[in-house]
Amino acid sequence: AQSVTQLDSHVSVSEGTPVLLRCNYSSSYSPSLFWYVQHPNKGLQLLLKYTSAATLVKGINGFEAEFKKSETSFHLTKPSAHMSDAAEYFCVVSDRTNAGKSTFGDGTTLTVKP
Amino acid sequence: DTGVSQNPRHKITKRGQNVTFRCDPISEHNRLYWYRQTLGQGPEFLTYFQNEAQLEKSRLLSDRFSAERPKGSFSTLEIQRTEQGDSAMYLCASSRASDSHNEQFFGPGTRLTVL
Numbered sequence: 708a709q710s711v712t713q714l715d716s717h718v719s720v721s722e723g724t725p726v727l728l729r730c731n732y733s734s735s736y737s738p739s740l741f742w743y744v745q746h747p748n749k750g751l752q753l754l755l756k757y758t759s760a761a762t763l764v765k766g767i768n769g770f771e772a773e774f775k776k777s778e779t780s781f782h783l784t785k786p787s788a789h790m791s792d793a794a795e796y797f798c799v800v801s802d803r804t805n806a807g808k809s810t811f812g813d814g815t816t817l818t819v820k821p
Numbered sequence: 822d823t824g825v826s827q828n829p830r831h832k833i834t835k836r837g838q839n840v841t842f843r844c845d846p847i848s849e850h851n852r853l854y855w856y857r858q859t860l861g862q863g864p865e866f867l868t869y870f871q872n873e874a875q876l877e878k879s880r881l882l883s884d885r886f887s888a889e890r891p892k893g894s895f896s897t898l899e900i901q902r903t904e905q906g907d908s909a910m911y912l913c914a915s916s917r918a919s920d921s922h923n924e925q926f927f928g929p930g931t932r933l934t935v936l
Contacts, residue, residue: 711863739922750825751864751912751927758922797863801923808854808877809925811863 709734709800713812721820726785728815730798733779740781741799741809742772751797757781768792793819825928827913833934834903841899842931846915853896854925855888856912857881864912870896871918903935 714729732738740757755766762774772783781798795816801809826845834840846853851872856864867886868878872893882888885903890896900907910932914925 739924741924743927750929751914753924753926756922756924803921803923808866808869808879809923810866811856813861813863 709738709802709810711798711800711810711812713796713798713815715815716813717816717818719818719820720788722790723787726783726788726792726817728783728796728798728817730781730783730812731779732781732798732800734800734802736802736804739801739803740772740774741801742766742770742781742783743797743799745795745797745814747794754783754796788817788819790819790821793817825913825915825926827911827928827931829931830929831932831934833936835936836903836905838903839899839901840903840933841897842911842913842933843895843897844913844928845895846913847926848894849917850915850926851893851918852916852923853890854914854916855896855898856914858910858912858930859908867898900933903933905935908933908935 710733712731742754743751745751754770755764757764757774764772770785795814797814798812799809828843854869855867858864867882868888870890885901888898910930912930913928916925
């Protein structure tokens with residue numbers, strides 16, 4: 708069984724300040740982990756993915772995430788928020804032994820204030 | 822390669838009517854997934870295909886729901902006797918079976934409103 712918990716349903720930051728979106732996961736096997744972003748009325752876009760090659764993963768638009776097995780966490784960060792980062796963010800776990808489905812967290816809404 | 826496409830983008834129907842959605846995956850992808858997303862929630866897995874075979878179905882997929890992928894390319898999702906609780910965004914995604922990490926590429930979704 709696998710599950711994802713996004714610890715914050717809403718995060719609000721000021722433009723130019725750091726962003727931290729928290730994600731904890733549970734997986735019986737070695738997981739693959741993803742962060743997707745969803746802008747209003749747009750499809751889900753992949754930000755980055757962890758595939759065991761490196762624990763610190765760099766993605767698009769300056770986002771990074773660090774896989775910490777001991778903490779079962781995969782938190783998403785960005786040093787400096789931009790207005791265009793305002794969106795819904797989803798953490799996703801995929802069990803490599805069961806390629807049938809991925810499990811999404813409930814999402815974190817990021818608001819960026821000018 | 823234009824990505825995953827879904828049609829229609831929006832569908833409004835009356836309770837009790839049947840609706841059908843279509844998904845065209847990325848051409849070289851042999852896995853195809855359907856998800857449902859309601860307001861304020863993350864997408865929930867409904868079902869997936871590898872080529873034309875439907876390999877897994879969620880308990881969310883009641884007997885009013887049926888999905889097909891007859892030739893292993895496009896897929897359809899039909900909802901019979903729609904209910905107001907079926908109102909949601911229906912997302913389709915595709916991936917390569919050769920990708921052990923199962924990175925999925927999503928379409929824009931079909932938003933269903935049941936009146």
